[in-house]
Each structure stands twice: as structure tokens, then as C-alpha cells.
Amino acid sequence: MASAEASRSSATPLSPSANPPLPDTAGAASAAAPAEEDLLVVRGLKTFFFTYDGIVRAIDGVSLRIRKGETLGLVGETGCGKSVTAFSITRLIPDPPGRILEGEVRYRGANLLWNLEKEAQYRENPKTHRIKIRRRFRAINAANQRMAAVRGNGIGMIFQEPSQAMNPIFSISDQVGESLLLHRGIAIIDELLHATPNSPEALAAIDRIVAAAADRRTTDMREACRELGVAAITPSAGTQAYYLARAADGSTDHLRADILRALGRLRLSSSQRTYLAHRRRLLVALNELHQVYAQEMRGGHALGSARRKLEGRMRRERFAHFYYGVWGVRSRIQKTLKDELFWRVVAALEGVSIANPVQVARGYPHELSGGMLQRVMIAMALAPDPGLLIADEPTTALDVTVQAQILELMRDLKSRVGSAILLITHDLAVIAEVADRVSVMYAGQVVETGPVREIFRRPLHPYSQGLLASIPRMDQPDRELSSIPGSVPNLITPPPGCRFHPRCPYAMPVCKTARPPLTVEGPEHEVACYLYKGPVAHN
Ligand SMILES: Nc1ncnc2c1ncn2[C@@H]1O[C@H](COP(=O)(O)OP(=O)(O)OP(=O)(O)O)[C@@H](O)[C@H]1O
Ligand code: SF4
Ligand SMILES: [Mg+2]
Structure with missing residues (x-):
């Protein structure tokens, strides 16, 4: 089906091949093999939104890496593309209007953007400069199925807007319970069968x-x-x-x-046990299918026959599911399963320091305050012990004491499961407290990355310097706070060259014409600015 996205071509052309030659690290980066301990590697990621006003170049060549057990802080002003980066990694970009155009996202070696080029075709009308996108929904659906295998089990996400991430018509216990059943269903059923x-x-x-x-x-x-x-x-x-x-x-x-x-x-009846055994078989088949998807994404080639065999197994179990419904077995066990999940949800809510978990579990999202909802979201995200937790402003809606508890919970997850965390926040104090390394984003691009101490002690990029100069410091009470003049540019027509040049006190003529490459300026310290002349980084 062809969908016409009304949008005018803006500063730089859409087609990657038609882009001006960027002194971008993305191309060079993809040549370098990921290091053994890398959990997530993002290279040259581009996500655009095709709106009626024009193409919003929300993220344009973002590269990041997170090692096992590490916390990477992602900071930047509002509208810099932090959330779009998180949504692109988990492939939750609303499509349309958004599309990931190119790049590489590798999680535990699996390429999450495998077959991206098959998902859509782009054609630009040379007269009107409007872009026509022809989406291939078969490829998009296949990608969504593959991502279901990664989301939750592998990558958990705490959303910036918890009220928008929860379904208002289901109770909290139903929503958290569903997540538990999906990710820990086999263990839960085994325990029920042997209770x-x-x-x-x-x-x-x-x-x-x-x-x-x-x-x-x-x-x-x-x-x-x-x-x-x-x-x-x-x-x-x-x-x-x-x-x-x-x-x-x-x-x-x-x-x-x-x-x-x-x-x-x-105490289960024999028909209830038979039904639970069937639910278990369904979950086992789903798990095996997820493993096949992961293998496909790691190897970069389709495993059609293995996938079809498992899909057939799942179809047979789903057929049985229908008959269990007709015979009334499903309704008899449903209450037992629901009760079991309810008490597990209560325990999960206790785990995120909710004082009255039974009432909260029975409640609906609209009955909870922002802070409570945020904790429910965290309980949901932590339930499957994800290998990577993406936390998008997890503490912004919370008061200071609750913030501390939430940060403690994340630290606990890290030490218990060895999870890595991508922590997105405006709050540099939170970064200083929790992160190991920091990436600073400006207008859809990463402009500086380095160990947290190094960035706080010796920020190199003028934007990072501006951000740090705008926070009050206890050890320098007489220091005047400064702010960065101007604001983040409109990403439909971002400034050419270095996107920060209209606000930069050190801007030079070259800054206005070509994007500065990321250069290495210290151990793990990289910066994209013409003021520095170190070797070009290979991410
Ligand atoms: N659905 C959408 N349609 C069009 N543009 C969008 C959409 N979602 C995000 N954008 C644009 O992408 C850019 C980056 O937005 P993003 O939400 O990632 O910013 P952010 O850094 O997370 O900001 P904040 O700190 O306020 O959360 C913004 O210019 C925004 O307008
Ligand atoms: S590249 Fe130029 S404009 Fe950009 S931050 Fe460096 S000095 Fe400023
Ligand atoms: Mg955001």
C-alpha cells in the first residue's frame, strides 16, 4: 500500500546516498567489530518523522555503546532526541509518521534493524520535493514479531509518560500480571502445578x-x-x-x-492441570520461536523451516486453546491463574516500595498519582529482570525522597542481575550519582561521550560546558550561573555543519559548512567539535 507523506525536502536530502559527505563516524564505525563486552551497540542511527510541515530529522547519525553491567547517561535539552533514540532502539517509533531510515542497533550481537531496507521504499518527487513512502507491511510485521522477542525479556523500558504507556481500561494487576505471565509464565505455571x-x-x-x-x-x-x-x-x-x-x-x-x-x-483439578500443561506448551513454543528470531537477527539470514515448524506447533496449541474455552475449562482455571498473578503483582509492587500494594493492584491507572504510576511502570519493566533497562526520565515526575528510592532500585537491579542501564534525564545531578559514562546529545546528534568524572571535570564540547555551567554547585557558592543563549533548533531545518554553531561562542567558518567528526580526546573520551584535533573515533 502506498502512503503519501506530505513533506518538503529541507536542509539536507533524505536519501542517505544523496547526503553530503559527512565527516561522520557512522561509516567508519560500522567497519569496526563490536567488542566482546558490548551489550548494546548503536551506529549511525537515523530516525525521521515525515510530517505535513516537513521532515523532522529527530536523530541523525547517533552512535552509542553500552557494556554489560554499565550505566550510560544520556543528557541534553528538551527536544534533543533522547526519547526518539530510546524508541528507535526498542523499535517503538510511531510509524507513520516516524521511520528509522538507517543505522545499526545490535543487542547481544543480534541486529535489531535486520532487513530494515526491505520495510519501505522512499521516492522523492523532483518537482515538489515531497517524499513518497511505500511501506511493506509484511516486512514491518515480521520486524515487530522479532522485536517482541527482544522487548521485555531482553530490553525493558520505563517510559517518560507512564499515564500514556498504560491502558486505562485494565486494572494494574491485569497489566502487570500480563507482563509477568508473558516473561515468567513457564516458571509460574511450573510452581502452580507443583504447589x-x-x-x-x-x-x-x-x-x-x-x-x-x-x-x-x-x-x-x-x-x-x-x-x-x-x-x-x-x-x-x-x-x-x-x-x-x-x-x-x-x-x-x-x-x-x-x-x-x-x-x-x-489445589487443582485434573482438567485444570491439563489446561495449565497446554498453556505451558504454548509458552515453550513461543520461547523457542523467540530464540529462532534472535538467531536470525544474530546470523543475518532467515531460518524459515525452523520458524514454520514452531509456528505450526503454536497454531495447534491455539486451536486447543479454543476448545478448552468451549468446554468451560478455561473459565474454571482463569480465576486460579488470575489470583496467582494478583499476589505476584502485589509482591512486585512491594518491591518498588508501594505502601498499599493490594489496593494499588486492584486499582486502575487513573486512580494513581504520577509517582505511583511511575513505580508501577518500573515494577513492570523490572519484572522479567531485563539485561538492558532503558529508563526515560524515570524520576522527573517524582519528589526527591522517592527519586532516591527509585535510583536505589535501579542500582539493586544492576547488582542483582548485572543489567546495564541507559538512563535518560535532564538532571545532571542524577547522572553524577548513578551513571558510569555519559553521552551528551544536541539536536539529534551525540556531541560528546566520556566517563562521568571526566565529563564533569573536563567537559570539552562548548554545549557540555554550557550545560554544566548552568547547574548550581555546593562547592562554588559564589559562582554565577550561566545559561546557553538561544534554543534547540527546529529539526525540520537544522543548521548545516555543526548544529550547535548558532549558539556557540567559539564558532568558526568551518563549523557552518561541515559536520565535525568525533575525535578521541582521552581514554574513552570523544567529542565532535573542530576545537579538538585528536584522532577520529571508530565506535
Ligand atoms: N511523533 C512525532 N512526530 C513528529 N515529531 C516528533 C514526534 N516525536 C518526536 N518528534 C520530534 O523529535 C524531536 C526529538 O524529540 P524527543 O521526544 O526525542 O526529545 P527529548 O530529548 O526526549 O525531549 P524531552 O527532554 O523534552 O523529553 C523533537 O523535535 C520532536 O518534536
Ligand atoms: S564545531 Fe564549532 S560551532 Fe560546533 S561546538 Fe565546536 S566550535 Fe562550536
Ligand atoms: Mg523525552
Whole structure:
């Protein structure tokens, strides 16, 4: 289907081949092999939005790399393209009007932009300079399916606008629960199938919970509940018992019976077990399909027969799914599965320091404050223990004490799972606290990258210097704060050459004509500015 994108050609032509020869590192970068410890490598990424006003060159040749277990801070003024970079990495750019035009995004060696050139054709009308895009939806759908394998399991994302990222018509437990089922479904079903709520160890733990609740020994109660979770083989049993014990409020007469009744949901009938085994097979097939996608993206060639075999397996299981619905088995197990997920969601919300997780889990997004929603988003993003967490302004909507807790949570994830973090923020104080390295973005391009200490101590790019000069410092109370004159340019008609030149106090004639290359100015310190003459960087 042809879609005409009304847009005028602006400062530089669209077609990569027709672009003026950039002293860009992207071309040179792609020649260099990714280092062993690199988790994410982004090279020469370009994402444009084709709007009626013109082509918004939102990111134009961005290159980044993040190593395993590292936190990379991405900073820049509003409209510099930080969020578009994050969305391009996870391929969540709204299409239309947006399109990733070229570049390379490699996650654990898998090329997430594999077959990008097959997704669309671009033609420019020489008279009107309007661009016509012919999208190939088969290729786009295939890319979306491949990305489903990467999002969540591999790359988790905390969005800048949590209210827009959540569905208003589903409860919090439904939304977080779905994410848990998708990413940890096999383990959850295994635990449900092997649950032993009536084992002697579980009954002994329940006795200890009742005794602790009677004396209001909260710590012991918590500990006994954890033991119950282990003894019953599903941690949700412990969480549910804890909230029953808390609600008992000292009157423990019926507590034992209440806990046993509540855990009755874990005694499954044979038809329920058959259904769960089928759900497990479906998830296993989906997992294997995701592995095939990952292999395809790593190897750069299609594995058609393996994919078709797994798709066939999934079709058969989906057919069975339909019949389980007709026979009424699905509705009988649905409640058990929902309850199981509900208590796991409560535990996940506790993990992000939500004080009343049961009420929040039952609630809907519109009932929560911005800070609460942000935490729910974080719980969702952290649930599958992602290898890379992209956090887009995760603390901007939060007050200072909550900010500290959220940053602590991210640090905990890093030390527990060894996850890497791409932290996007305006707040240089947050970067100083959390990041290992920083990339500074200006008008859709990375202008400086380096270790956090080095950038704070010796910022090289005039834009980085301006950003740092505009933050107050406790150690220099007499220093006058300065601001960078002007504002981020309109990205439909960005300035030629160095995009910062209209605001730069050191601008030279060459700055207005050609884009400065990234040069190496110290260990891991790279800057794109004609003031520096080090060797050209190869990312
Ligand atoms: N859907 C869209 N349609 C058209 N232009 C868009 C769209 N989304 C983003 N842009 C443009 O892309 C550019 C970069 O936007 P982006 O949201 O990445 O900025 P940002 O650095 O994240 O800013 P902030 O700090 O305010 O979040 C902006 O010029 C913006 O107008
Ligand atoms: S390249 Fe020129 S205009 Fe750009 S930051 Fe350096 S000195 Fe300023
Ligand atoms: Mg943003």
C-alpha cells in the first residue's frame, strides 16, 4: 500500500546516498567489530518523522555503546532526541509518521534493524520535493514479531509518560500480571502445578504465622510467610497469607482457617492441570520461536523451516486453546491463574516500595498519582529482570525522597542481575550519582561521550560546558550561573555543519559548512567539535 507523506525536502536530502559527505563516524564505525563486552551497540542511527510541515530529522547519525553491567547517561535539552533514540532502539517509533531510515542497533550481537531496507521504499518527487513512502507491511510485521522477542525479556523500558504507556481500561494487576505471565509464565505455571499448600512444612509455617500475628511480631510474621511461600512451592502463598495476617489485626481466631481456605485455590483439578500443561506448551513454543528470531537477527539470514515448524506447533496449541474455552475449562482455571498473578503483582509492587500494594493492584491507572504510576511502570519493566533497562526520565515526575528510592532500585537491579542501564534525564545531578559514562546529545546528534568524572571535570564540547555551567554547585557558592543563549533548533531545518554553531561562542567558518567528526580526546573520551584535533573515533 502506498502512503503519501506530505513533506518538503529541507536542509539536507533524505536519501542517505544523496547526503553530503559527512565527516561522520557512522561509516567508519560500522567497519569496526563490536567488542566482546558490548551489550548494546548503536551506529549511525537515523530516525525521521515525515510530517505535513516537513521532515523532522529527530536523530541523525547517533552512535552509542553500552557494556554489560554499565550505566550510560544520556543528557541534553528538551527536544534533543533522547526519547526518539530510546524508541528507535526498542523499535517503538510511531510509524507513520516516524521511520528509522538507517543505522545499526545490535543487542547481544543480534541486529535489531535486520532487513530494515526491505520495510519501505522512499521516492522523492523532483518537482515538489515531497517524499513518497511505500511501506511493506509484511516486512514491518515480521520486524515487530522479532522485536517482541527482544522487548521485555531482553530490553525493558520505563517510559517518560507512564499515564500514556498504560491502558486505562485494565486494572494494574491485569497489566502487570500480563507482563509477568508473558516473561515468567513457564516458571509460574511450573510452581502452580507443583504447589503443596497442605504439606507438613507449609502447615507448620502457617502455625508460626498465626502465633506471630497474635503477638503482633511483624518481622517474625514476614519471615514465616516467606517460609510458607517456600514450603508451598509458590511465593504467592506467602504474600497472600501475609496480607490476611495483617488484616486480622490481632484477632487471630479464624486466621488459620482463613489462610487454609485462601490457599485452597492452589489445589487443582485434573482438567485444570491439563489446561495449565497446554498453556505451558504454548509458552515453550513461543520461547523457542523467540530464540529462532534472535538467531536470525544474530546470523543475518532467515531460518524459515525452523520458524514454520514452531509456528505450526503454536497454531495447534491455539486451536486447543479454543476448545478448552468451549468446554468451560478455561473459565474454571482463569480465576486460579488470575489470583496467582494478583499476589505476584502485589509482591512486585512491594518491591518498588508501594505502601498499599493490594489496593494499588486492584486499582486502575487513573486512580494513581504520577509517582505511583511511575513505580508501577518500573515494577513492570523490572519484572522479567531485563539485561538492558532503558529508563526515560524515570524520576522527573517524582519528589526527591522517592527519586532516591527509585535510583536505589535501579542500582539493586544492576547488582542483582548485572543489567546495564541507559538512563535518560535532564538532571545532571542524577547522572553524577548513578551513571558510569555519559553521552551528551544536541539536536539529534551525540556531541560528546566520556566517563562521568571526566565529563564533569573536563567537559570539552562548548554545549557540555554550557550545560554544566548552568547547574548550581555546593562547592562554588559564589559562582554565577550561566545559561546557553538561544534554543534547540527546529529539526525540520537544522543548521548545516555543526548544529550547535548558532549558539556557540567559539564558532568558526568551518563549523557552518561541515559536520565535525568525533575525535578521541582521552581514554574513552570523544567529542565532535573542530576545537579538538585528536584522532577520529571508530565506535
Ligand atoms: N511523533 C512525532 N512526530 C513528529 N515529531 C516528533 C514526534 N516525536 C518526536 N518528534 C520530534 O523529535 C524531536 C526529538 O524529540 P524527543 O521526544 O526525542 O526529545 P527529548 O530529548 O526526549 O525531549 P524531552 O527532554 O523534552 O523529553 C523533537 O523535535 C520532536 O518534536
Ligand atoms: S564545531 Fe564549532 S560551532 Fe560546533 S561546538 Fe565546536 S566550535 Fe562550536
Ligand atoms: Mg523525552
